[in-house]
Amino acid sequence: MMKKDAVKKPVTGTNPLLQSFMVITLVVLFAACKQGSSTSVISQTFEGNGDDLERVTQEMVAPPLLPKHQQVAAGGPKIVEVTLVIAEKKIEIAPGDSIWAMTFNGSVPGPMIVVHQDDFVELTLKNPATNTQIHNIDFHAATGKMGGGDISTINPGQQVKFRFRATRTGVFVYHCAPGGMMVPMHVVSGMNGAIMVLPREGLKDEKGNPVTYDKAYYIAEQDYYLPKDADGKFKNIATPQQSMQEMETAIKTLTPTHIVFNGRKGALIGKNALTAKVGEKVLFITSQANRDTRIHLIGGHADLYWPGGKFNNQPYTDLETWSIPGGSAAAALYKFREPGTYVYLNHNLIEAFAFGAIAQIKVEGEWDNSLMKQIEKPGAIK
Numbered sequence: 001m002m003k004k005d006a007v008k009k010p011v012t013g014t015n016p017l018l019q020s021f022m023v024i025t026l027v028v029l030f031a032a033c034k035q036g037s038s039t040s041v042i043s044q045t046f047e048g049n050g051d052d053l054e055r056v057t058q059e060m061v062a063p064p065l066l067p068k069h070q071q072v073a074a075g076g077p078k079i080v081e082v083t084l085v086i087a088e089k090k091i092e093i094a095p096g097d098s099i100w101a102m103t104f105n106g107s108v109p110g111p112m113i114v115v116h117q118d119d120f121v122e123l124t125l126k127n128p129a130t131n132t133q134i135h136n137i138d139f140h141a142a143t144g145k146m147g148g149g150d151i152s153t154i155n156p157g158q159q160v161k162f163r164f165r166a167t168r169t170g171v172f173v174y175h176c177a178p179g180g181m182m183v184p185m186h187v188v189s190g191m192n193g194a195i196m197v198l199p200r201e202g203l204k205d206e207k208g209n210p211v212t213y214d215k216a217y218y219i220a221e222q223d224y225y226l227p228k229d230a231d232g233k234f235k236n237i238a239t240p241q242q243s244m245q246e247m248e249t250a251i252k253t254l255t256p257t258h259i260v261f262n263g264r265k266g267a268l269i270g271k272n273a274l275t276a277k278v279g280e281k282v283l284f285i286t287s288q289a290n291r292d293t294r295i296h297l298i299g300g301h302a303d304l305y306w307p308g309g310k311f312n313n314q315p316y317t318d319l320e321t322w323s324i325p326g327g328s329a330a331a332a333l334y335k336f337r338e339p340g341t342y343v344y345l346n347h348n349l350i351e352a353f354a355f356g357a358i359a360q361i362k363v364e365g366e367w368d369n370s371l372m373k374q375i376e377k378p379g380a381i382k
């Protein structure tokens with residue numbers, strides 16, 4: 001009898017130690033399920049090449065806007081058809097200062113692409129005969145073949161098409177990588193952009209609960225290296241070929257002549273400022289394809305910041321400044337709580353104010369004294 005009881009006790013779960021262990025195990029398992037799939041990224045396997053999936057076309061739009069998209073995926077994985085047309089064009093990046101920009105779709109940065117995890121991106125890349133350079137595209141979101149760079153190199157007058165499965169969630173840089181010194185020169189001539197791969201069930205906050213954004217903006221920091229003449233003045237460069245030849249010396253200084261947001265100084269300032277309303281949750285996606293930066297929202301924060309811009313990690317909260325290593329993108333979500341003009345900048349303040357890595361967000365709404373109240377206006381010392 002005694003022996004039977006001794007055996008039974010642990011099985012019936014009356015042992016308090018065992019009970020605690022089981023409860024902890026269940027809580028951990030539940031938390032793991034809430035944060036996403038319980039399959040490790042290392043153990044993921046993939047089947048099929050997507051040939052039979054439903055197709056949708058995504059119309060590209062110029063940054064800071066994002067293409068029309070759903071935050072929570074409807075239905076199963078799809079093939080998302082995207083076309084990027086390469087344009088070599090002379091653009092003014094600050095009053096009087098120009099560069100022969102290398103661009104995807106004519107903008108610096110190139111357009112944001114938005115898909116969901118397990119969708120396929122089917123890219124048609126066109127290099128019109130009016131261009132002078134060989135180009136291609138390397139997607140940091142893709143797996144193999146140099147991110148697509150090895151199978152997308154095209155001469156002027158050619159086009160190419162390839163497809164990759166978006167297996168990992170997050171925001172990822174894409175850029176031209178035609179080989180050798182042309183890689184950095186095309187990237188610092190503006191030939192970069194980003195893709196956002198959303199989890200199929202949408203974003204989750206730090207507690208694992210669903211969170212949505214009311215609007216999203218894509219801001220890219222761009223470093224430029226304009227060649228100078230013997231007097232230190234920026235050279236007037238006649239052709240894209242000359243630009244590539246002259247820029248090699250300029251980039252080796254590792255000292256940018258311009259650091260701007262969205263292609264040119266003042267692109268997101270004044271009448272071009274971004275807008276939001278009090279109570280709106282705004283997703284800020286920021287990329288830097290070449291150089292480290294650090295982003296700060298003056299008068300605000302990142303309520304949620306995904307380390308490295310990768311959505312399957314638990315977001316950090318309450319950030320004052322968030323870093324973006326060169327060659328990556330970051331995502332931060334902020335709910336505006338007070339009206340006014342906010343400044344979104346590179347918090348190397350020299351790079352922001354002296355060079356141009358600075359944007360504004362104009363926020364409309366009612367002032368809330370519960371967060372800040374002016375007690376006394378500036379006046380003479382009493």
Ligand SMILES: [Cu+2]
Pocket residue numbers: 102133134135136176177178186191
């Ligand atoms: Cu290129």
